[in-house]
Amino acid sequence: TQLLEQSPQFLSIQEGENLTVYCNSSSVFSSLQWYRQEPGEGPVLLVTVVTGGEVKKLKRLTFQFGDARKDSSLHITAAQPGDTGLYLCAGRNFGNEKLTFGTGTRLTIIP
């Protein structure tokens, strides 16, 4: 079973600060997705990255897929309380329809 390690596991910062969440693996993925999950709800897809080195921006969120397609990062600029939640990365292997989920990063933005 491939493992996707996310760091940090927990992060609590003040509103307005910047942060980066990392998703690392020893496996190569054909694509990688980032989700945010609120308590008691299902994960909501934020972005999908497919090409090595790809960078995608979603308002204040910047996602990057590593050149070797083994890792990814999520950078949030000027964090807001609405960004609070559990962030999950999930990778898909070549020829495999299953997603492997990361260990998760629980983010709390303090007003």
Added chain:
Amino acid sequence: GAVVSQHPSWVICKSGTSVKIECRSLDFQATTMFWYRQFPKQSLMLMATSNEGSKATYEQGVEKDKFLINHASLTLSTLTVTSAHPEDSSFYICSARLLSYEQYFGPGTRLTVT
């Protein structure tokens, strides 16, 4: 966007009874649906992959006779927890694949077995 619904959103049942959870893709057809389980403060664990018209593929350690999955149509998959026990209490989430690499999740079903 792609919408996946689950019903019920929460259910409480007595030990020994069976519970059925439905997962529907509302605005697209999904040949493949997935069932996950999530324990408090943990990530999602894949239980099984469900393909329309064929038997589900279960992950290692998941009892197929206990967690019955039926994917009878392109928009509906069901998970039945048979002879439920308190240790089956968990948050069950389904997802449906829209494109070759995009997966959308339902809102989850909280199962509590007393």
